[in-house]
Amino acid sequence: MAKGLNKVMLIGHLGNDPEMKVTTSGQSRVTFTLATNENFKDNNGNLQERTEWHRIVVWAKLAEICSQYLKKGRQVYVEGRLQTRSWDDPKNGEKRYTTEIVCSDMQMLGGAREQGGGTSSESSSQGYERQQSPHDYPSPPTHPSVPMLENDKDDLPF
Amino acid sequence: MAKGLNKVMLIGHLGNDPEMKVTTSGQSRVTFTLATNENFKDNNGNLQERTEWHRIVVWAKLAEICSQYLKKGRQVYVEGRLQTRSWDDPKNGEKRYTTEIVCSDMQMLGGAREQGGGTSSESSSQGYERQQSPHDYPSPPTHPSVPMLENDKDDLPF
Amino acid sequence: MAKGLNKVMLIGHLGNDPEMKVTTSGQSRVTFTLATNENFKDNNGNLQERTEWHRIVVWAKLAEICSQYLKKGRQVYVEGRLQTRSWDDPKNGEKRYTTEIVCSDMQMLGGAREQGGGTSSESSSQGYERQQSPHDYPSPPTHPSVPMLENDKDDLPF
Amino acid sequence: MAKGLNKVMLIGHLGNDPEMKVTTSGQSRVTFTLATNENFKDNNGNLQERTEWHRIVVWAKLAEICSQYLKKGRQVYVEGRLQTRSWDDPKNGEKRYTTEIVCSDMQMLGGAREQGGGTSSESSSQGYERQQSPHDYPSPPTHPSVPMLENDKDDLPF
DNA sequence: TTTT
């Protein structure tokens, strides 16, 4: 039973193919980034677009589904909870913080035909291997220097 | 018009009194931290409590309201959008990132009397007493003539 | 796996004590009504209050919890899905429709002490006092070294 | 300022083209039905699909947008609040109730190309006239015998 | 009455 509410709901497009890892404890864990776009008026009344990037983490069976069916550019609905975890910067030992959305529900939006996602067999054949270049996301965890959590017992599914 | 969805909904308690600033452009801006508590079972099946801390930012008129009525310990509902902004670490010039919830709606929960919060006399004098007379409830279920479902197999839990 | 989204989130006060039934199939099922209050401006710009009544249905274990801890007047958060079911008016055999919220999550709000609700001694002894010490907040903003944004034009209200 | 929460969030497909009316007070008002689909396991553990139909009401500028861009089959995200309004059954004068979602935000999902929605000029050319056969929705309001609200001052935009 |  929860004693509060910690809920995030996003609709956006994947910025990269999902990256799957299996933790040392045998849990499937997928991460990807999600862009949400928003129009707003600036100080001069001109319409502007703002893009916000979110780091999504998915565990267990839902992780397998994400790995199998999602790819870069796909539009999805993601529901989850906010979680900020800390890690030590290996360069100087300082504490750093990263906020992620731990995903508990995911919906693929639009039809597969438009997503360029081909047949599901294709999708499933490219799940794990394709995600080698996450050198772009501004978040520490995807930098080579940032240790991923993998044994963190506090970071278990839910 | 938005082109995506970026929504956060929290129920928790303030970790500190709201801090008000007025920006150089004259905008009111309030920040506070919010703790959401959650119970979950650990690997051994034991019930654990997890507290997550969130950084809330509020602007304009809603900021004034937060500044005036909220204080440390108060339970609130906060709705907003996720925003990650970057800043340069003055120590070494490195880019750092902070994720905040930009609040667009706020509800004070519980009665003012329990919160120990400020000028609560008006609030407490009109709280929820008025809603206890649902003798005007418009739905059939309260009419004796409406059969309740009890065997409807389609209406199972979920 | 869901293929769409059907979500309702309410914060309001119970209009009556929960009514528990056990279905013929042995399932626990609780119903109650919930009032949500909203302020709005009418055509003349005067502030008005609108109360909306909702019919809540809860199943299984969560039903037992509702039955045990909730009572008329109590403030709660309810999450669920919309469901419209039909029934035959016994007077004339016409089809009628009732829309309910099938509750999948519930949070008691405010402290038990204010709610006048039952066995609240444990609850009140551990309520929200524990969350007032955010001295472990992991976020930069509480560190003196983190500059706040104040002039960022992109960070205007919304 | 609201004093509670009354929020509905749906992702589904339109069951019919939006129907536009202009109220006697000059307000634009659009209605359509939305189907949300859900998979669930029945008592025997078999995967079943459940479809829930929702009645959506949109006012003012957002109504115009819905009228112009949405059509039957289109996938959308709808956010709004629950509202149950009553009307008198003309056959026998009995009070009847209809629950609707008063929409405050709408997002078109998937690309227009997949929706078969053609160019926006086509869409806009068919907005108002095409919706003559709503004789299907199980809700009273669309039956010829059910008076639509049009002058109800309580049912103003928001 | 939608969609996959």
Added chain:
DNA sequence: TTTT
């Protein structure tokens, strides 16, 4: 880094 996404999308329209």
